[in-house]
Amino acid sequence: MRLGTAIVLLALGAILTFALRVDVSGVDLQVVGWILMIVGALGIVLELAVWGPRQRRVTRTDAYGEPAGAPVRRSTTEETY
Numbered sequence: 001m002r003l004g005t006a007i008v009l010l011a012l013g014a015i016l017t018f019a020l021r022v023d024v025s026g027v028d029l030q031v032v033g034w035i036l037m038i039v040g041a042l043g044i045v046l047e048l049a050v051w052g053p054r055q056r057r058v059t060r061t062d063a064y065g066e067p068a069g070a071p072v073r074r075s076t077t078e079e080t081y
Contacts, residue, residue: 003047010040 013036016029
């Protein structure tokens, strides 16, 4: 679940819980709204905890192209997700 989906579920659940006063036979829309809000909040927490900002450092060494005794060229790339 992505962050946008979790926010939509949270908003939809809040609308069903707090804004609608409709009786549907066999379905309690307030309970459905609370469930959607819980799932949306859990999705936001998991999205930020698991896929939150991370940095990964990749170091590449080109040791095969240079003659022996020459300095080794290294390049470092920082990627942020």
